[in-house]
Amino acid sequence: MSASDKKQIKVGILGATGTVGQRFIQLLSNHPYFVIHALGASERSAGQQYGKVTKWKLNTPIPENIKTKIVQDCKPDAEGFKDCGVVFSGLDQSVAGEIEEAFRKAELIIYSNAKNYRRDPLCPLIVPLVNPSHLSIIPHQKKTLGLEKGYIVTNANCSTTGLVVPLHALEKAFGPLETVMVTTLQAISGSGYPGVSSLDILDNVVPYIGGEEEKIEWETNKILGGFKDESSPTDFDLHINEDKKLKAINVSATTTRVPVIDGHTGIVSVKFSTSTSPSIEEIEKAFRDFKCEAQELNVPSAPPQAIVLHEAQDRPQPRLDRDLHNGACVSVGRVRKCNVLDVKFVCLIDNVRLGAATSSIMNAEIAVEKGLIV
Amino acid sequence: MSASDKKQIKVGILGATGTVGQRFIQLLSNHPYFVIHALGASERSAGQQYGKVTKWKLNTPIPENIKTKIVQDCKPDAEGFKDCGVVFSGLDQSVAGEIEEAFRKAELIIYSNAKNYRRDPLCPLIVPLVNPSHLSIIPHQKKTLGLEKGYIVTNANCSTTGLVVPLHALEKAFGPLETVMVTTLQAISGSGYPGVSSLDILDNVVPYIGGEEEKIEWETNKILGGFKDESSPTDFDLHINEDKKLKAINVSATTTRVPVIDGHTGIVSVKFSTSTSPSIEEIEKAFRDFKCEAQELNVPSAPPQAIVLHEAQDRPQPRLDRDLHNGACVSVGRVRKCNVLDVKFVCLIDNVRLGAATSSIMNAEIAVEKGLIV
Amino acid sequence: MSASDKKQIKVGILGATGTVGQRFIQLLSNHPYFVIHALGASERSAGQQYGKVTKWKLNTPIPENIKTKIVQDCKPDAEGFKDCGVVFSGLDQSVAGEIEEAFRKAELIIYSNAKNYRRDPLCPLIVPLVNPSHLSIIPHQKKTLGLEKGYIVTNANCSTTGLVVPLHALEKAFGPLETVMVTTLQAISGSGYPGVSSLDILDNVVPYIGGEEEKIEWETNKILGGFKDESSPTDFDLHINEDKKLKAINVSATTTRVPVIDGHTGIVSVKFSTSTSPSIEEIEKAFRDFKCEAQELNVPSAPPQAIVLHEAQDRPQPRLDRDLHNGACVSVGRVRKCNVLDVKFVCLIDNVRLGAATSSIMNAEIAVEKGLIV
Amino acid sequence: MSASDKKQIKVGILGATGTVGQRFIQLLSNHPYFVIHALGASERSAGQQYGKVTKWKLNTPIPENIKTKIVQDCKPDAEGFKDCGVVFSGLDQSVAGEIEEAFRKAELIIYSNAKNYRRDPLCPLIVPLVNPSHLSIIPHQKKTLGLEKGYIVTNANCSTTGLVVPLHALEKAFGPLETVMVTTLQAISGSGYPGVSSLDILDNVVPYIGGEEEKIEWETNKILGGFKDESSPTDFDLHINEDKKLKAINVSATTTRVPVIDGHTGIVSVKFSTSTSPSIEEIEKAFRDFKCEAQELNVPSAPPQAIVLHEAQDRPQPRLDRDLHNGACVSVGRVRKCNVLDVKFVCLIDNVRLGAATSSIMNAEIAVEKGLIV
CATH class of the missing domain: 3.30.360.10 (Dihydrodipicolinate Reductase; domain 2)
Incomplete structure (x- = not known):
């Protein structure tokens, strides 16, 4: 698979208006494998342009094409998520548990920075520079839950x-x-x-x-x-x-x-x-x-x-x-x-890059190379 | 001995223009035992009014009577030090060794915040809330050095x-x-x-x-x-x-x-x-x-x-x-x-009070009560 | 009137758990004219001990007698307020308007740090070091509103x-x-x-x-x-x-x-x-x-x-x-x-003393001297 | 003149170990017109490797090829400066006056961030986004001082x-x-x-x-x-x-x-x-x-x-x-x-880029385009 083939993977971002979500956008806005396709945030923001509802706090500007993108509800059937090869979650722990579970049930693949599934015996907890070998539990996760495609991978605190x-x-x-x-x-x-x-x-x-x-x-x-x-x-x-x-x-x-x-x-x-x-x-x-x-x-x-x-x-x-x-x-x-x-x-x-968004993304990159995201 | 008797002890301050020296002045400016009598600093400041040569950095003003006091050289025979019942040292370690030694040789009593004599087996290293009992080595220090009155007490880092x-x-x-x-x-x-x-x-x-x-x-x-x-x-x-x-x-x-x-x-x-x-x-x-x-x-x-x-x-x-x-x-x-x-x-x-000037002063207060400063 | 007579004036504090309220408590806890009698805060805190519901952020401890005082609702008939010679308000502007009005209607005297009545043509806006003469509009305020005792004085931003x-x-x-x-x-x-x-x-x-x-x-x-x-x-x-x-x-x-x-x-x-x-x-x-x-x-x-x-x-x-x-x-x-x-x-x-609580208090002290608080 | 031709201009940096000097190195380390050729600093640093004598305080590492470069005295005949098409000065005002003058006398071209010649009626004071037209005084500066090539351009505070x-x-x-x-x-x-x-x-x-x-x-x-x-x-x-x-x-x-x-x-x-x-x-x-x-x-x-x-x-x-x-x-x-x-x-x-090093460099870039640096 050549780099240009990879470049087609559509991704979603949950919690897109938050601190970690903003980093996901910054780091993915010009990525060789991934292209941002869907942005999810709270009901308060859903239906509006990303640039209008986000208190952007990074020292690089909001990418132009993201500014006007319409924010969706964090629901698997909201527009765009179904087409995503992977969904990154920067959700707050207070809501991540239910939302990520719903996305997985809908056969979506979640790479999450939230803490909710880190201790789950079915979910790998992966620091990309340390234990990507733990991705090998994914077939077992899917099988146990009766899913064909959906699974959750977490990265660490x-x-x-x-x-x-x-x-x-x-x-x-x-x-x-x-x-x-x-x-x-x-x-x-x-x-x-x-x-x-x-x-x-x-x-x-x-x-x-x-x-x-x-x-x-x-x-x-x-x-x-x-x-x-x-x-x-x-x-x-x-x-x-x-x-x-x-x-x-x-x-x-x-x-x-x-x-x-x-x-x-x-x-x-x-x-x-x-x-x-x-x-x-x-x-x-x-x-x-x-x-x-x-x-x-x-x-x-x-x-x-x-x-x-x-x-x-x-x-x-x-x-x-x-x-x-x-x-x-x-x-x-x-x-x-x-x-x-x-x-x-x-x-x-x-802490905001390798300690958060960069880990989720690098985990997903490794998964692409291992055929776990296609 | 009543408090009013105690109030007569004249004190000197070495390194009076520095950070620790300023704290000595602040803490001693209205003290029940001690009255500031002599201020010593570097040659550059000696002979001038304290208020003129000091970059005062505390959030209380320089006491009025100290402002116009003439700063002396850090020499035991500079005006005032000979009358002092105790001399507090806030000197920098680069000069404290020699100056404190000279003051001790001149039969002066030094309570020092500097590190130079902390490891000296003759000098007590006293945290006033912990080991004032170590003051009991002072007779041995004086005897060993052939001194009648002069000695050095240090406080800790x-x-x-x-x-x-x-x-x-x-x-x-x-x-x-x-x-x-x-x-x-x-x-x-x-x-x-x-x-x-x-x-x-x-x-x-x-x-x-x-x-x-x-x-x-x-x-x-x-x-x-x-x-x-x-x-x-x-x-x-x-x-x-x-x-x-x-x-x-x-x-x-x-x-x-x-x-x-x-x-x-x-x-x-x-x-x-x-x-x-x-x-x-x-x-x-x-x-x-x-x-x-x-x-x-x-x-x-x-x-x-x-x-x-x-x-x-x-x-x-x-x-x-x-x-x-x-x-x-x-x-x-x-x-x-x-x-x-x-x-x-x-x-x-x-760190600037109990960690420095307050320790020197409390050590000296204890010494007054034990008859080691008179 | 001697100082000891003055010491009897009971005072209430509205918004007692907030930033300005904490300052009121700190500054009034040992005051020659005023004694803290009633503390008012939001419903969430009412009925509980002050020390339990307050995130105290000052670098002096909560006064011991205040710690266990029961916080009241910000209502004029809540326990204690009716006995107060003056009520200080550190309320947030979002609620100060209605609450202060209710207290005034109940014939209570309010010295408020909130902005709500600063532009009111009946209320003096007083910086105590500048224009306490403006207190002379108080009789007109009371008369206009048909009140015998209650009035509001504000201090500035x-x-x-x-x-x-x-x-x-x-x-x-x-x-x-x-x-x-x-x-x-x-x-x-x-x-x-x-x-x-x-x-x-x-x-x-x-x-x-x-x-x-x-x-x-x-x-x-x-x-x-x-x-x-x-x-x-x-x-x-x-x-x-x-x-x-x-x-x-x-x-x-x-x-x-x-x-x-x-x-x-x-x-x-x-x-x-x-x-x-x-x-x-x-x-x-x-x-x-x-x-x-x-x-x-x-x-x-x-x-x-x-x-x-x-x-x-x-x-x-x-x-x-x-x-x-x-x-x-x-x-x-x-x-x-x-x-x-x-x-x-x-x-x-x-800004937290003369810019806020100290101004309210000094305004009230001046009012005591002028017979406007008794 | 194509970009590849331009890339040949050798440059020197005076005050190379200081705050502004470090920025010059960072900004010039991969520059399309200029290549760092000589580094000048105080006697204390001269003769030693740049990486050894510099307290590098930028959040990008010292370029590898600069790390081991030998620092020279700030003298026009020190190794390397004579070959430089332009010398950037990040010198402190306490020494910039004499050193820059010496370099100019030696027919070198100086673009200086120091304040010393800003008010000189022969020297342009140029903010590159504002008044590069002032470069046109350079012929008059050279003529007045009897120089063929050497001149000084300053940028603003x-x-x-x-x-x-x-x-x-x-x-x-x-x-x-x-x-x-x-x-x-x-x-x-x-x-x-x-x-x-x-x-x-x-x-x-x-x-x-x-x-x-x-x-x-x-x-x-x-x-x-x-x-x-x-x-x-x-x-x-x-x-x-x-x-x-x-x-x-x-x-x-x-x-x-x-x-x-x-x-x-x-x-x-x-x-x-x-x-x-x-x-x-x-x-x-x-x-x-x-x-x-x-x-x-x-x-x-x-x-x-x-x-x-x-x-x-x-x-x-x-x-x-x-x-x-x-x-x-x-x-x-x-x-x-x-x-x-x-x-x-x-x-x-x-202030550290457009307010300092970037202005000197952009001024020099404009001068290259105008044929004032060759």
Whole structure:
């Protein structure tokens, strides 16, 4: 299949007027595989021109052809969705559950940034730089639900995504991890618009983000796990399954909000299962050499480097490093010995791109290459 | 000795035009024990009126009587210092070593916020809410150096101070700690003026502060330690001394700079030496019930609560909580189980008050009560 | 009447859980004239303890006795209001109109920060440092509405307040102004909580605040005006009334929002009606010498200086100067010739104190002294 | 001359390690006309690799081929400069005067962002979207100084640049302006690195920028002026020359610093010389229709629109609009009647691109097209 053939896949966007929806539009407006075909939003917006009902908050203008496009209801039979090869969901968790379910029932394919189906044993939870192999559960999902074509794929929470990429690189090089401690310093864009009140965050830190710590502690183990039977992917063999080769990674997370616009920083300390820990040099090499399936498949959104290892001791920094490789990689720095666990490092993810829309899109690109979206 | 007698102690301030020096002036301008008598600064300022040479950056005005006071050289024989019962030092570390040594040699008493003598085995490193008992090494310091009156007392690094207060409360209630992991989110005022460039910190996090992690990891053990022989305080028995009852606390620190003006936040996880860890309720009670010597002595700067335990799950926050009890206490919140160590919590210190000038002053107040400043 | 007699006046607070309401509580919690007696808020909060339903956002704690006070409905017959000598309103404009009217009809006295009755020809619009003389219309208000006791007094928009204090000082010294141009740089607290989204204001300026420019342009002329017949105050003789001695001040305002927590800055240029403009020195002297009725009456909230003239060329600055005199004065600086109009200067007001709650309270204190609240 | 021929012009960069120098490198690293050939910086950096001595602060990485390039002294005979067709200067004003003079004497062509020669009657002060016609004084500059090739061209102060583009559009459409009042809200990047201390600007506004107001008030008139004799350009006929057809524009500026990283906002009010002012619609049309010589010459850095007129009433905003057209245009919004002068509007410039390096480069591109750089 040549690139020009691929370019025909029509896509829909649910939650198109929201923060993540706007990113979907920005990233898909000139995409080699996908062409935006249908936009869904709340009843309040449906029936009106996108440019009229959207408080566009990106620093690139609304694409001209999108401005006048009519927004639809988030219903599978609303105009346009039925023709879509894939529907991206940037819906809020309060409505994503029902709407995505309705779309799947209508035999549509959903790649969702919402949290609702992440813990569903039928749905893969995929960080595109880590575990696209989990897409192999899709036939089982469809079969179980009696569907021919419709299925749901989710991507991870933004701060989890920034964490599991370097963790995966470490496990790939040195075997299973035993313990992970992480403190995050998260950007305000992580909570959408209007999201965080300026009175809460200017000259301030909020040491709590509701539900975020649990997401990191749980999702990490699903993403870094596998299947009970790799030859017949019907049951996830989570990293948390203690009776198998993989033992739960003990993850302890504290999440905080800081006055940064985009870019979640993670302060990470890890311990390996092995009795002797690799050296700092070996770990740095593992980060530098890390390659992933998305890169091998050469999908359009795959970054040239999945992990960028910074040499300067005061990097990565959100403002300076979040734009690297178009926000599609994870930055890592300050790799050094930890007095308590084995090794410490700092990681950074662009939460609005790789941490959200870019992951959904890259997951779908990989699915195209694997024949799961046609 | 009545309060009115005490009010006669003349004090000098070294580094009086700098960030910490300005706080000394603000906090001492109407003090029940101390009266500002001499101001020392660099040659550039010496001989001129304080108000003319100082870029005053506090949100209260320069006290009227200080405005026109002539700034002196930081030399013990410069006008005024010889009459001082105590000299507070807010000097930069680049010059504090030599100047404080010269003042001590001239039989002056120094309470210093600088780092230079913190690791000196003759000098106590005192957090006033934790270990004023360490003042008992002063006779040994004077004797060793052949001095009759002069000595140096240091207080701790600002983020260390915010950490050791709750750690001390825990050790007091439940016995020695084994392990501490801490990530700090530190305010820009911690690096003085002009300090952090706005281009480095607006919409940003800098995950590195030079020398800060080592300070936290080392100072914690000196502060929480004792003496080899408590009846004859000549040698510190650091918490790091492995052949004694106290075993080193394994401290692993990562320090970051965030766009906050005042107030260092610490994300802390600890493990006790005991096989069973106290419950969350017991720990919260220990924080709430914590009382310290400064409070028992009822010195002027002692806060009514050394630790304020916050109930709201999103507290403490620097902007809302740094002013509690005039910045002289430590705020603690989010006490909860840690998946990796025993228990996690968040702490907050006003780095420019209890983390700096207030500690020097409260240490000196305690020394007055103990007859070490007359 | 001695101070101890005054201390008996019971007061109510409408909109007690909001941003302005919290300030009322903070400022009234230990007041020499007033004692908080009734708290009113929305139905959602009514019947519950204040501390339970309020997202308290000030950096001083909720007063202990207020924490457990039961919140009432904003109805004149809800418990407590009937006993109040005065009711302060921090209500949102969307509800203030009806509620304040109901309270007035029930013969209660309202001092309101809301905008709803500012343009009412029966209601005085009072900046306490400028025109408390306008209180003399109150008998006419009561008479017109057939009330014995109830009336409404409003205070001005926060940025208008910061502007008219120096304008009034200039008019008092040099006669009527002809032209005023002002650009404001307004703090986020001006729009309440949650108010401005952090995504809208971090690393940004928003050059528009809905309705604000009109308020400044209109309110200025009512505040700086007088009565048609000073001996019988029934009709305001606005500064905008062209057929009288006072001609409209031509006011042109542009209002912007900046990432500042508290403190509105105004960049002002003025032209006098007189053919020759006073010198810079004369103007500075007029600012320095300015005295107002609130100071002469020596009411508790009156600042020692109504205008603080700053000498440093880079002042006033919101962070450094908003706390002067407890936020009850206006700071002025950079007085200099204007190439276009006569003279330019910079002014600064603490928008949450003198710009809001402090004005309501000081107006009421003046009214107590004048026998209008008993 | 075809594009491929142009690509051969070697360029030098003075002050290459500084804030403006870094922008020159970023913008020239893949330029159709120019190729970076020599980098000059202070003695401290000379002789070392660029990547080693530079605190790179842009969010794109240092171009690979520049990283290892050896930095030279800022002397015309240092390696490489003699071969350069043009040398761009991002030097600090403290050294720019002497160094640029030395380079010119050595028959080199300088396009400078420094302020030193802006007021020199031999040097054009060019905003590329406004007055490239002023390049015609170059022959006179060379002749007067007895030079064959060497000359200096300057570009304007960043906030002046953002102001004169819309002023020029207005004068082009409606004839000379009489009066301009402007208040600027300027970004921190305008003062270089380290520049503004974070303690001075977080949660704050500084209502003063040294020398900035004078620059705006003076430069505006040189840029919008012409020559005494257009057929023989030897003397600038400044807009300030009162005995000619152009009368001085009365400019009154107040400049402030706000916590914004990039992007200077201007609040502008203007009065036309004509007795009747154009309507708001006519003015908006003039902004929309504005075309300039840089666009007609189609030089690489010319933006598709020199002025972008925003329709939303809360735009332009620095964070959302500074990146439009690669930071090479001026945004304008909120065009409306002024109660005092004729019309008010808001303008925004990317101070680090069109306000600095982009202007120098676009000026040089125009000079290439005019045969003034070969």
